[in-house]
Amino acid sequence: MKVAYWPGCVSRGFTPELHGSMAKVAPLLDIELVELDRASCCGAGVIAEHNQELADTLNARTFAMAQQVDGAELMMNICSTCQGAQSECQERLDANASYRAHVNETLSAEGLSYQKGLTNKNFLWLLVEEIGLDELRLKVKRPLTNLKVGPFYGCYIVRPRERLGIDSDHPRDHYLDQVIDALGGTVIEYAGMRKCCGFPIITMNKEASLKQAGRHLGDAVDADADCLVTPCPLCHLNLDLQQPLAEKVVGRQLEMPVLHLPQLVGLALGLEPKELGLNRHVVRPSSVIDWSTSVVGAAA
Amino acid sequence: MAELHDRPPEQFTLRMRRYDPESGEAPYWDEHTIELEPHRSVLEAILQARERFDGSIGIRCSCRQAICGSCGVRVNGEPALACHTHLDAAQRSAREGVIEIEPMGNMPVLKDLIVDMDAVHWKKIQRVTPWLLAKQPVPEREYLVPRESMVDVTQTMACIQCGACVSDCLAMEVDPGFIGPAALAKAYRFVGDPRDDQHDIRLRDLAEDPQGIYDCTHCFKCVEACPKDVNPMGQIMRLRRIAGSDEHIVDQNNGYRHEHAFVKNIRRNGLLHEADLVPDSYGGKLHPRAVPELIAGMPTAIRGLLRGKMTLAKILLHPHKAPKPVRKYFDEIDSKPERYELNLYVSGYDEDDAEHAPVVAAADATTSAPGPEGSASQ
Numbered sequence: 014m015k016v017a018y019w020p021g022c023v024s025r026g027f028t029p030e031l032h033g034s035m036a037k038v039a040p041l042l043d044i045e046l047v048e049l050d051r052a053s054c055c056g057a058g059v060i061a062e063h064n065q066e067l068a069d070t071l072n073a074r075t076f077a078m079a080q081q082v083d084g085a086e087l088m089m090n091i092c093s094t095c096q097g098a099q100s101e102c103q104e105r106l107d108a109n110a111s112y113r114a115h116v117n118e119t120l121s122a123e124g125l126s127y128q129k130g131l132t133n134k135n136f137l138w139l140l141v142e143e144i145g146l147d148e149l150r151l152k153v154k155r156p157l158t159n160l161k162v163g164p165f166y167g168c169y170i171v172r173p174r175e176r177l178g179i180d181s182d183h184p185r186d187h188y189l190d191q192v193i194d195a196l197g198g199t200v201i202e203y204a205g206m207r208k209c210c211g212f213p214i215i216t217m218n219k220e221a222s223l224k225q226a227g228r229h230l231g232d233a234v235d236a237d238a239d240c241l242v243t244p245c246p247l248c249h250l251n252l253d254l255q256q257p258l259a260e261k262v263v264g265r266q267l268e269m270p271v272l273h274l275p276q277l278v279g280l281a282l283g284l285e286p287k288e289l290g291l292n293r294h295v296v297r298p299s300s301v302i303d304w305s306t307s308v309v310g311a312a313a
Numbered sequence: 314m315a316e317l318h319d320r321p322p323e324q325f326t327l328r329m330r331r332y333d334p335e336s337g338e339a340p341y342w343d344e345h346t347i348e349l350e351p352h353r354s355v356l357e358a359i360l361q362a363r364e365r366f367d368g369s370i371g372i373r374c375s376c377r378q379a380i381c382g383s384c385g386v387r388v389n390g391e392p393a394l395a396c397h398t399h400l401d402a403a404q405r406s407a408r409e410g411v412i413e414i415e416p417m418g419n420m421p422v423l424k425d426l427i428v429d430m431d432a433v434h435w436k437k438i439q440r441v442t443p444w445l446l447a448k449q450p451v452p453e454r455e456y457l458v459p460r461e462s463m464v465d466v467t468q469t470m471a472c473i474q475c476g477a478c479v480s481d482c483l484a485m486e487v488d489p490g491f492i493g494p495a496a497l498a499k500a501y502r503f504v505g506d507p508r509d510d511q512h513d514i515r516l517r518d519l520a521e522d523p524q525g526i527y528d529c530t531h532c533f534k535c536v537e538a539c540p541k542d543v544n545p546m547g548q549i550m551r552l553r554r555i556a557g558s559d560e561h562i563v564d565q566n567n568g569y570r571h572e573h574a575f576v577k578n579i580r581r582n583g584l585l586h587e588a589d590l591v592p593d594s595y596g597g598k599l600h601p602r603a604v605p606e607l608i609a610g611m612p613t614a615i616r617g618l619l620r621g622k623m624t625l626a627k628i629l630l631h632p633h634k635a636p637k638p639v640r641k642y643f644d645e646i647d648s649k650p651e652r653y654e655l656n657l658y659v660s661g662y663d664e665d666d667a668e669h670a671p672v673v674a675a676a677d678a679t680t681s682a683p684g685p686e687g688s689a690s691q
Contacts, residue, residue: 022585027622053583053639058531059575062550063558065654067646071579071639097533105655108662112655119646123638168483172533181405209483209532216571216594217527221488225530228487254617293620 014086014143017079018046019133021092022054023246027254030290031246034275035091035136037289041152041282042144044089047082049075055098057247058213065105066116072102073116076133077125087132089139091275093245096135097169097177103131104176135170137244137274141188146195154283155309156197160301162277163201163238164189165229167248168209189242192274196281203236205229210248215255220262226251227263239300240270242277249273253295270298280309322348325400327358329370330415331425340422343367344411351401355393356384358400359414359426371425379540382475386426387415392477392538395426417480419489433489434476437496441519445503448510456508468658469502469548471541478535478545490524494535494545497526501548504555516556520564526552527568542658558652567602570594580643583635588628 024031039046052075054060061068076099079088090096106113107129117126134142140149170177171186179185186207190200211225230252233241243249251259253271260267271294279289286292286302286309302309324346332340345362356374363370372395374384379397386395389406390413403412420428448456478494485491492500500519503509519525526549535545556562557569574593578586591610595603617623635643 023587026585026587026627027617029622051636053635054579054585056579057575057585058550059572060579062553063572063576064554064647064652066649066652067643070642070646074639074642105657108657109655109660110663115653119642122641168530168532168534172537174537208486209530209534211487211530213531214484214528216591217566217568218488218523221484221491221528222530224487225483254613254622257616258613293622295616295620295622 016089017082093170201238203232223262227259356395382473441500498545
């Protein structure tokens with residue numbers, strides 16, 4: 014399937030392995046990525062905090078560009094924060110024709126116009142709803158047997174439920190569990206799996222921010238997880254890049270590898286750890302990968 | 314509805330968290346099976362268990378119709394009003410068929426399902442001076458204010474002080490001193506009220522407090538928890554917006570600096586350039602606030618460089634540049650004399666056919682059209 018692809022900022026910034034691994038995984042899942050390379054940041058909630066109309070205009074611009082991609086079935090993102098921030102803007106734009114017209118008038122300077130009803134799905138949602146878990150299972154070449162994976166959902170992709178279309182027919186707040194299972198891994202539940210990683214307040218209250226990250230990582234350690242997987246690069250920054258500092262704040266050793274979702278999928282689809290950028294993590298995923306043979310399942 | 318109410322009684326198993334500090338024993342789980350029609354509430358189920366099996370079960374309740382805010386608990390791990398949660402809905406989210414009921418979080422338990430609201434929730438509400446500090450001179454008769462401005466604060470006025478948002482606030486979980494969602498939503502109720510004379514003092518107080526508006530982690534827990542759609546996090550963001558953009562309060566917590574650094578960063582680069590955002594959030598690379606932070610952050614930066622997460626070229630150069638139209642949107646929208654915002658709580662959602670309605674026939678500003686902040690805005 015062809016998708017208008019919005020990688021976000023951080024996947025091309027401080028977590029380049031996310032963007033890189035998505036590019037490797039896409040062809041294996043028959044996804045054609047048409048990158049929206051002229052689109053701008055979703056605002057991550059911060060621009061909306063500053064000026065709602067500005068955030069809505071920037072995202073309407075991205076949506077309008079996605080709607081111009083010939084043959085694209087939908088827009089796909091690989092960042093929970095983008096999903097959450099964009100869904101919030103889209104809710105306002107879709108709810109009110111006058112407001113939409115007002116925003117579109119601004120965009121008319123570029124010949125762009127957003128039409129109500131865009132489908133914008135995170136890679137996680139696309140995996141389950143468009144590709145399907147059965148199809149995914151068929152594509153697995155290297156099942157994650159004996160790998161105990163803790164899903165880390167974070168916030169933006171699970172709350173608020175109604176805006177994000179989460180209901181009994183679309184249990185999107187359980188999709189990570191389902192994907193881990195489809196890839197042959199073992200799902201590890203732990204207290205912090207749907208809590209905040211702390212990233213949004215890292216510059217305002219570093220101690221509280223790192224305490225959040227450290228506690229969730231500690232919960233996962235206590236639940237005996239080999240690694241975490243997350244659909245959010247901002248969560249990844251706080252959970253992986255900042256993990257040595259989080260260890261100091263919570264006063265315990267953590268050493269918990271945190272994988273991006275496309276990396277976990279890629280491993281199961283047979284890609285090599287290095288092509289997925291697993292060597293770029295601060296916490297080496299040695300419990301996931303046997304680096305001497307470069308195969309999954311050192312923990313097995 | 315008649316059909317719903319005609320459903321016969323069914324059995325439901327409740328698993329309740331019990332705790333009596335006077336007993337000296339640790340908290341424990343207690344299970345009872347009750348029989349009620351599925352549309353009846355979790356509160357009715359708890360009361361039946363108390364009546365039939367154990368008169369010592371502690372639960373606080375009064376109105377039984379989601380008005381008094383007394384019966385806040387956690388149902389299957391999520392905060393809720395027991396009287397406002399149908400048994401069939403609770404059963405659907407139950408694990409292994411058992412409805413789990415616990416006291417709310419972030420507050421000490423007094424007994425069983427009763428928490429100490431005074432120690433946490435009400436103390437925080439008091440913290441924000443929850444009454445009108447009237448403009449002087451007080452008119453002889455009533456104040457006359459624009460209707461829109463009072464419509465604007467109705468969302469926060471819908472709060473019934475049940476504490477559900479406080480229960481699951483993730484910032485409070487790690488920082489118990491955080492003023493929290495309920496109290497900050499209450500603060501907006503007065504900051505948004507044109508009769509109040511202390512907007513700037515209130516905002517400065519809440520912005521400068523290290524556990525004030527900039528301590529919120531933007532996790533949406535309170536938005537999800539609120540049974541009255543108050544959207545506490547949304548009210549906190551409005552407080553930040555007014556404090557930063559209208560009052561220009563440059564707080565000691567870097568809240569203002571971070572927001573403005575982020576906006577400037579995107580205006581310039583189109584995509585976020587993280588290497589600039591960090592020092593700029595502290596006032597710029599050479600700012601006295603930034604220097605210790607940058608030094609402290611060196612090991613993290615070095616780790617990132619060594620792993621190839623970042624490169625020196627990426628840090629020093631700006632690989633992206635915002636397209637001209639994007640810069641123009643920033644400049645034009647930011648320089649409007651009034652911010653245009655849409656609050657769906659006030660405006661509601663278009664009917665399906667509204668898509669085809671003539672755009673020029675904008676609805677009344679108090680109902681659905683985008684309006685200047687302070688009218689139909691969020």
